[in-house]
Amino acid sequence: MKSNQKGNLLTKMKISTKLLSLIKKNKSFLIAGHINPEGDAIGSVLALAYGLKKIGKKDICVLSKDGVPEGLQFLPSSRMIKQKAPRKEFDVLLIVDCNTLERTGFKDLRAKHTAIIDHHIPPADEDKPELYKRLSASFIDAHAAATGILVYKLLNALKIPIDKNIATNLYTAILVDTGGFRYSNTSPESLRISCNLVKSGAKPWDIAKELYESIPYRSMKLLGLSLATLDKKDGIAWITTTHDMFKMTGATAEDAEDFVDFPRKVKDMEVAVFFREDEKDVFKLSFRSKGKINVQKIAQDFGGGGHFAAAGCRIKGTLHEVQQKVFTAVRKAIRKDIKSK
């Protein structure tokens, strides 16, 4: 879970002997993470692949539909990840850090057996896709801060020793999903396991340097130009990245990924908004709440979606038009919040 708000945690499952024997007894494994992968997805699938190799599994294929983002290519063996599924049939399909085939980006992955290893809340029974009927086993724990924690527990249960490569992948997974040990999911468990991973060879500074200290120049320049537009009013702080700024710096939308964090960090604000002009007069908006205002509702009114504290939408119009619409909506939500108290 990427959110810094505690989710509505529904399930807690221990590692089933079924899953353990499924792994022990079979030979070939297809491991799939999710689309738009971050550190938890890539770190978890790689650690799992390493672990399975350590117990003699030779036929392993690791899938990531969108490949490995530039910033995660430092992860040990990230090159083993494939973007296309082989045609052959595998014994076991492991769906990792997500809980539907759709989220893997491969709608018709098949294997003799299928298992989910994930920390997201599974779909409600009435929404469960067909996949759930043919699950052989699963390890789903929505209390876990990261899927990396579940992989750590699984490898331990399989008595697979954690080496430096596995530790680096899992530490990165936990670090990314706890927002660098900052979000409220930074549980004693995630710190205890991270402690063990450092003992096993993970290097916190080397990993942090790759994740937080290797920002492309174009991205940092774009941040500078965007952050210079910072403004605030009525409890809202916002910044804008214009189409011209993208052209000037040669940066892409991906380079502006976390820009909304900056207005969010401004003291005494309730809501942060990031206006990203992807095309002339077409804006992608990101909203962040500091905890009181449900920005999901605001984004929904503009046809978008998200969570209570983090949401987004797309709006067409000039910057001025778009901002007026959005500020009116956010101010209304803030006034409503004040009235309800």
Next chain:
Amino acid sequence: MKSNQKGNLLTKMKISTKLLSLIKKNKSFLIAGHINPEGDAIGSVLALAYGLKKIGKKDICVLSKDGVPEGLQFLPSSRMIKQKAPRKEFDVLLIVDCNTLERTGFKDLRAKHTAIIDHHIPPADEDKPELYKRLSASFIDAHAAATGILVYKLLNALKIPIDKNIATNLYTAILVDTGGFRYSNTSPESLRISCNLVKSGAKPWDIAKELYESIPYRSMKLLGLSLATLDKKDGIAWITTTHDMFKMTGATAEDAEDFVDFPRKVKDMEVAVFFREDEKDVFKLSFRSKGKINVQKIAQDFGGGGHFAAAGCRIKGTLHEVQQKVFTAVRKAIRKDIKSK
């Protein structure tokens, strides 16, 4: 230690029974942190004061010459901290997170007994001030990531239970001195103790929110204007905060404290420089090295100082003059480094 480079760690000392009995037997305590205090200093002195109160010590005075920075005033009981030393004589003076009286900002503090609790490398024997002759006991461990870790161990040795207030102070101490668990001093020990502190009631998100998500608007606006000046050449990335920007935003030098972190985070750079124009044509410079170039040497040549990876100096002149001087010096250092390989 604030540096993200491993220091030359000289001493490792266990908690002496002398220190334990000094605390147990005496009644009144004067606890002093250091000037320009950060989270480790303030968190450590407050946790210590809380702990001593828990074992019945009623006469405790906590000193910080420069008070408590705005961003640390959320720490439990930060208001108990005094900027002036009382005239009375205390039984025990505890010097915390520093190792000379000078560093406390109170040159003539005196008590019946004196002890140092610190994780900095002590002065060499020939440089040891007179204070060292009258030390009754000490707990100095330059291997520890933070003085907060030493206070944690001391409270444990005194069998003082860690409550939420102590945990919040010590977690903050460790978080700040490990750069949010990012620097290479993020040892298994610091993660293990942090795990225990979260179990004892420290709330990672609440603390992170105060430390990293409560930036004054004027400071963030100043960052935006400054970061828009980002430029790079020959392995050097730099930004500038002009005197006009300070005037425009109403921000102060303190608001620009960590700005050098931003050019430092730019990929493929060797050295980051931050030019801060404190007065018209008077610049405070901060240098950061990514690990290869010794910026202390560069700063020293301009009359400044610091460490291998983090240093600073002051130079007078127009921005253009100052930059030309500095870039010539940095380029020379980079060329020298390349030649030596």
